[in-house]
Amino acid sequence: MQLFPRNEKNFYGRRKGRKVSSTISKLVEDYSYKFYLQEDQICKLKLHENEKNILEIGFGNGENLVNMSLNKPNDLFIGCDAYYNGCTKLVRQILNKNIKNIKIWPDDIHLIIKKFKKNFFDFILIIQPDPWPKKKHKKRRLIQQKFLDDLNQILKFKGELIISTDHKVMKSWVLEQLHVREDFLWIKNGYYYQNKQPEWIINTKYTKKALQNNRVVNWFFFKKN
Numbered sequence: 001m002q003l004f005p006r007n008e009k010n011f012y013g014r015r016k017g018r019k020v021s022s023t024i025s026k027l028v029e030d031y032s033y034k035f036y037l038q039e040d041q042i043c044k045l046k047l048h049e050n051e052k053n054i055l056e057i058g059f060g061n062g063e064n065l066v067n068m069s070l071n072k073p074n075d076l077f078i079g080c081d082a083y084y085n086g087c088t089k090l091v092r093q094i095l096n097k098n099i100k101n102i103k104i105w106p107d108d109i110h111l112i113i114k115k116f117k118k119n120f121f122d123f124i125l126i127i128q129p130d131p132w133p134k135k136k137h138k139k140r141r142l143i144q145q146k147f148l149d150d151l152n153q154i155l156k157f158k159g160e161l162i163i164s165t166d167h168k169v170m171k172s173w174v175l176e177q178l179h180v181r182e183d184f185l186w187i188k189n190g191y192y193y194q195n196k197q198p199e200w201i202i203n204t205k206y207t208k209k210a211l212q213n214n215r216v217v218n219w220f221f222f223k224k225n
């Protein structure tokens with residue numbers, strides 16, 4: 001089984017943080033076959049096997065995925081992040097809590113986004129994407145028109161794309177990228193709704209950091225049209 005990293009060339013974020021102990025690395029290697037999605041499995045995922053199918057892109061340490069999966073054991077949660085340390089934390093949580101309904105793609109989402117069946121997901125979550133605030137780094141931002149085309153394909157009709165950010169550049173970027181699209185409707189439209197975090201999504205590391213520093217976290221909800 002191939003472990004990380006697979007897409008070294010075009011991935012801009014951090015791959016590894018602090019050194020992971022050899023015990024944890026071994027644990028991940030030993031159990032990854034159970035939780036890691038293989039590319040050829042993706043198109044075989046069955047549409048109606050679970051009540052809902054939810055994708056979280058850039059799960060960080062995976063705390064929200066763990067919480068959602070425990071609350072909704074009949075749903076399938078697919079988490080994707082190319083950050084090794086976060087993936088190891090998620091694998092440990094899955095083992096400790098004996099979670100059965102999370103699958104991990106431990107790499108760049110672009111490598112698999114086209115492999116999912118069309119209309120597969122009920123929800124796609126992108127919580128606090130990297131803002132890449134400098135103009136010269138615009139291309140590094142995750143949310144781009146082509147990426148939104150792909151997300152639209154794999155979302156069910158009326159499925160929701162939920163994005164949150166505490167960064168003013170990313171806030172404008174999300175709106176700029178989505179308001180031109182007829183295949184996504186901005187729901188709960190308008191200023192007053194932006195900050196309502198759904199009760200089923202918990203505060204992640206980046207959300208907590210933003211709130212501790214008194215930054216507003218904006219939540220955007222787009223429905224596939």
Ligand SMILES: C[S@@+](CC[C@H](N)C(=O)[O-])C[C@H]1O[C@@H](n2cnc3c(N)ncnc32)[C@H](O)[C@@H]1O
Binds near residue numbers: 083107126
């Ligand atoms: C700012 S962090 C937010 C993490 C987490 N959602 C939170 O709120 O704490 C953004 C995360 O997105 C991941 N990421 C960025 N681009 C990605 C990509 N193309 N595919 C998969 N993960 C990606 C990064 O590795 C990082 O963990």
